[in-house]
Amino acid sequence: MAEATAFAEFATSRHGALFRYAYLLTSDRGLAEDLVQEALVKTYVGWHRLRDPNNAEAYTRRAITTTAIGWWRRKSWRAERPYDDVPDQPVSADDATARVWLWRELQKLPPRQRAALVLRYYEDLTEPQTAEILGCSVGTVKSQVSDALKKLRTRLGSDVVLKAGVTE
Amino acid sequence: MNDLLRDTLAERAAGTEPPPLDLDGIIAAGNHRAARRRTLGILGGAVATAAVAVGGASVLRPRNEQPQPAHPGPFTPRRATFALGNEIHYGSEVISVAPHKVTAFVQTDAGFVFLNADNAIHVADRAGVRSLGKSAWRLTADHRGNLVAWVETHNDQGESVVYDVAAGRELVRTPIGNKFPKYASLAHGPEIVALDGNTAYFGTLDGLYRWDIRKNQGELIAKVSTIAVRAVTAGQIVFQQPLEQRPPAVSLAVAKTVSATAPARFSGQQAFLSPAARYLFTETDDALISIEPGWAGPKLYEVETGRKIKLPYAYDSLFFGQWLDDDRFIAAGKRRFSEAAETDLLVVTAATGAVKVAVPNFSKLIFSTTPPRIAPFALPTGGPIIDLAE
Incomplete structure (x- = not known):
């Protein structure tokens, strides 16, 4: 009963943040909802091993990420979708259009690269923390982030939006 | 560091509201x-x-479509409750729903369900506010329990929805009886008449449906207009008499079945039965009725005897809030002769009509000059207090 209460507190307090993370990975509310639900079920089942809410958060994010990667391999949600609202080229770095463009291009990245970017640039995690969640080495995180930014620069034009993309 | 990437991710994350957990x-x-x-x-x-x-x-x-057992929830006790701006005052506790402004709300054992200025449905509790991603004109809840109900209106039909706030899921969604006729302008759209335990009453365009929430099936029990039946509590139905008539339709009967022969012993438009159907409070639909006919004004009755219970003279407008138990209810009372329209939150003892001020001058009974002319405060009835200017 105490475990269920502790889990309920964790899930209630972190559900919003976990959903947003899942949404940034998938860009689909329904998939994000399913991902979070599945990840929280896994966390609940393994709660007695986690104990610390900090461990639970990292575990749940890892479950979201690995589940998303697994679904991405099997399912068709990576299929490209038409975006009528996207202009031909971004206008400037300050323009909202650039953010729309970048969002669309982010969705074309493989999930592991997208996850690395989200963890580093949205969650502000360090490279070791990102590696922990992705279940890989720090070197792999560096290469995933570097490759992702390189793709974005190529697609969007480095002069326009991602001038400082690889610097820390 | 890449500000654009950060901004993009932060903007997208902030723009998506999490679904209910x-x-x-x-x-x-x-x-x-x-x-x-x-x-x-x-x-x-x-x-x-x-x-x-x-x-x-x-x-x-997993989808357990059954209503959950009535365990005591975090908001099971009914208290002197009102909403003002972006705050719900639950007794001495204040729950902020900012940046939303509450225009109508109900209380369930699991939390408050409210409409904002865009009529979007939200749930508020001590953990925060979450959007249900739906909209409605008004909400309906029972005296107890976790359920809330509303009608969603689409181009060709309305859908009656029953939602379990504690479980965070819909138990019923049905378009039954609510197919809109082509090229027709409806004077009164479909409504949820009442939630009464595990039974919902849908005021549809085809008539009154009684819906078993556990079985998710129902039956048409009376071919009457959407507004003919006003309330159902403890199996007692409040309906207009005669059954077919145009508004204001203020003669009301209370009986276990809707019939053309039940005597009309009560008067009013909106009707609020106490949890055991012992008392009936009625008020008009229009908060500021311009020329007051005899039937206008709040009324309180003892249902069994039909006895009319005198309400305090100190208040010239009285708006029902909710029943605290079978003997007391909360109401907002505008002080008679108050030029500033000072309004008190009251606890009314039904048997005598005696009032106790719970929150003095908690708001003013004033209305904007442009629609929607709704009062600056809301009470947990599911609908706004509105000046229809008719």
């Missing part, structure tokens, strides 16, 4: 999965492994 479903699925693992651990073998793979998908999103 289905905590019961997650725990149920987790328990189910853990129990199966224990069983499979005994069975072992490849067949068992395959069963996990297949069964795992089936429990991903």
Whole structure:
């Protein structure tokens, strides 16, 4: 009963943040909802091993990420979708259009690269923390982030939006 | 560092509101999965492994469509409650729903459900506010329990919805009786008349449906207009008499079945029965009725005897809030002769009509000059206090 209460507190307090993370990975509310639900079920089942809410958060994010990667391999949600609202080229770095463009291009990245970017640039995690969640080495995180930014620069034009993309 | 990337991610994350957390479903699925693992651990073998793979998908999103047992919830006690701007005042506790402004709300045992200025439905509790992603004109709740109901209006039909706030899921969604006729302008759209325990009453275009929420099925019990039946509590139905008439339709009967022969012993438009149907409070639809006919004004009755209970003279406008129990209810009273329209939140003892001021001058009974002319405060009836200017 105490475990269920502790889990309920964790899930209630972190559900919003976990959903947003899942949404940034998938860009689909329904998939994000399913991902979070599945990840929280896994966390609940393994709660007695986690104990610390900090461990639970990292575990749940890892479950979201690995589940998303697994679904991405099997399912068709990576299929490209038409975006009528996207202009031909971004206008400037300050323009909202650039953010729309970048969002669309982010969705074309493989999930592991997208996850690395989200963890580093949205969650502000360090490279070791990102590696922990992705279940890989720090070197792999560096290469995933570097490759992702390189793709974005190529697609969007480095002069326009991602001038400082690889610097820390 | 890349500000654009950060901004893009932050903007997208902030722009998506999390859905309700289905905590019961997650725990149920987790328990189910853990129990199966224990069983499979005994069975072992490849067949068992395959069963996990297949069964795992089936429990991903369990859907128990039954209403949950009535465990005491965090908001089970009914208190002197009102909403003002972006705050819900629950007794001495203040729950902020900023940046939303509450225009109408109800209380359930699991939390408050409110409409904002865009008529979007939200749930508020001590953990915060979440949008249900739906909209409605008004909300309906029972005296107790976790359920709330509303009608969603689409181009060609309306849908009656019953939602379990504690479980965070819909129990009923049906378009039954609410197909809109082509090229017709409806004087009164479909409504949820009442939630009464595990029964919902839908005021549809075809008539009054009684809906068994547990079985998710119902029956048409009276071919009457959407507004003919005003309330149902403890199996007692408040309906206009005669059944077919145009508004204001203020003669009301209370009976266990809707019939053309039940005597009209009460008067009013909006009707609020006490939890055991012992008392009936009525008021007009229009908060500022311009020329007051005899039937206008709040009224309080003892249902069994039809006795009219005198309300305090000190207040010239009285708006029902909710029943605290079968003997007392809260109401907002505008002080008679107050030029500033000072309004008190009151606790009214039904048997005598005696009032006790719970919150003095909590708001003013004033209305804007442009529509929608709704009062600056709301009470937990599910609808706004509105000046129809008719």
